[in-house]
Every structure is written in C-alpha cells, then in structure tokens.
Amino acid sequence: DIQMTQSPSSLSASVGDRVTITCRASQNIDDYLNWYQQKPGKAPKLLMFAASYLVSGVSSRFSGSGSGTDFTLTINSLQPEDFATYYCQQSYRTPYTFGLGTKLEI
Amino acid sequence: QVQLRQSGPGLVESSETLSLTCTVSTDSISNYYWSWIRQSPGKGLEWIGQIFYTGNTDYNPSLKGRATIILDTSKNQFSLKLTSLTVADTAVYYCASCGYSDDYGYFDYWGQGTLVPVSS
Numbered sequence: 001d002i003q004m005t006q007s008p009s010s011l012s013a014s015v016g017d018r019v020t021i022t023c024r025a026s027q028n029i030d031d032y033l034n035w036y037q038q039k040p041g042k043a044p045k046l047l048m049f050a051a052s053y054l055v056s057g058v059s060s061r062f063s064g065s066g067s068g069t070d071f072t073l074t075i076n077s078l079q080p081e082d083f084a085t086y087y088c089q090q091s092y093r094t095p096y097t098f099g100l101g102t103k104l105e106i
Numbered sequence: 107q108v109q110l111r112q113s114g115p116g117l118v119e120s121s122e123t124l125s126l127t128c129t130v131s132t133d134s135i136s137n138y139y140w141s142w143i144r145q146s147p148g149k150g151l152e153w154i155g156q157i158f159y160t161g162n163t164d165y166n167p168s169l170k171g172r173a174t175i176i177l178d179t180s181k182n183q184f185s186l187k188l189t190s191l192t193v194a195d196t197a198v199y200y201c202a203s204c205g206y207s208d209d210y211g212y213f214d215y216w217g218q219g220t221l222v223p224v225s226s
Contacts, residue, residue, distance in 0.1 A: 001167075001168075031210075032210060032211075034212045034213070036213075042219075043200055043202075043216035043217065043218065043219055044151070044200075044213070044216060045216075046212055046213060046214050049207065049210050049212040050207070050208075050210040053207070053210075055214075087150075087151060089151070089212075089213070091210065091211040091212060094153075094156075094164050094166075095153055095165075095166040095167065095168070096153040096211075097153065098150060098151035098152075098153075099150075100150045101150060101151075
C-alpha cells in the first residue's frame with residue numbers, strides 16, 4: 001500500500017495567517033493527490049484534486065502544489081471557517097489511502 | 107448535485123455482520139464508482155472498497171475478504187456487508203461517490219456517516 005504522511009499533525013494559527021500543510025507519499029504518485037477538509041461531526045469535503053485543481057465553489061485562498069512524492073496545501077488569509085482538519089489522499093492506485101490529518105486550530 | 111443518504115443499524119455485536127445501505131439521489135448511478143470509507147480514531151480514514159455499475163468491485167486487502175459491496179440500480183442504492191466483526195471495526199462508516207476528471211479520481215460526494223460501535 002502507498003503510505004501518506006502529513007505534517008504537522010496539528011497547527012495553531014490566527015485569522016489572517018498563511019499556513020502550509022505538507023503531505024508525502026511513500027512512492028511516486030505523479031499528481032494523483034486530493035485534499036479534503038473535515039469539520040467535527042461532518043463528512044470530509046473535497047477541496048482539491050490532481051494536486052492543484054480547486055474544486056468549484058471552494059475559496060481561491062486554498063492552493064495546492066507538488067508532484068511525485070511531495071505535496072503542499074496552502075491556505076492564505078485564514079478565515080474562521082477554515083479551522084478544521086485537513087487530509088490528503090492518493091488516487092494513484094488502490095487501495096486508496098489517506099494521511100492521518102492535520103488539525104488546524106486557533 | 108448528488109446526495110447520498112445512509113441507513114443501517116447503530117450497534118452490532120462482535121462476530122456478527124454489518125449491513126449498511128446508501129441511497130443515491132441521481133439518475134446517473136451508472137456514471138460513477140461508489141465507495142465505502144470508514145473513519146476510526148485509531149486508523150484514521152480507511153477506504154473499504156468500491157463498485158462500478160458493471161458490477162466490477164475492488165476491495166482493500168486489509169479487510170481480508172470480509173467486505174462485499176453490492177449495487178442495486180433499480181433502487182439507486184449500493185450496500186456494504188462486513189462480516190466477522192470485531193471491536194476493531196468500530197468506526198464511522200461513510201458512503202461516497204468517486205468522480206473522475208480525465209484520469210483523476212476523487213471522492214466528491216459523501217453520505218452523512220453512520221457511527222457503528224461493535225460491542226464485545
């Protein structure tokens with residue numbers, strides 16, 4: 001299986017900050033990398049696919065980059081609604097696998 | 107916009123079989139892969155498996171053959187059966203659609219989640 005490692009596991013920030021979350025795959029996955037946001041008691045919500053493509057309706061404050069094994073999710077000008085847990089997921093091959101998440105806290 | 111609504115029991119006993127159903131509000135159930143994913147504090151998000159409208163399935167080997175996903179296109183539903191439950195199967199279970207853009211797959215719509223505690 002392809003292992004997905006996220007860092008940091010938790011992150012404290014303030015409204016207006018810019019934050020970056022890193023995801024590393026245990027082998028090359030090209031750009032088959034998705035990002036999700038999850039709030040307590042809710043299902044994950046797709047933010048980005050193919051490493052850098054923003055899902056329609058998602059704020060342009062979110063951006064993604066990377067290819068191969070190293071990826072980043074950047075959130076500019078943090079808003080109160082951005083405080084959540086973020087997960088990366090590889091869709092390169094099954095079994096699809098997720099990172100353990102990065103909890104973004106105030 | 108696709109909506110997924112899950113149904114199934116809230117509590118199951120160890121060694122029994124879990125049965126969950128996901129009803130899809132779309133006329134295009136044939137256009138997606140349909141997946142089950144679970145989330146537990148210990149293991150995070152874990153993909154269980156998926157089914158295509160052709161009936162083709164793919165499962166996570168970690169479940170050692172205990173999972174079966176079935177599609178009922180006449181009812182716009184797909185279901186999960188997970189046998190030989192143990193406490194380690196305690197999780198929130200989600201159904202999800204797997205959409206595609208070119209060759210890139212992603213879980214774009216999710217059910218509301220069903221908490222399934224497994225009692226010993």
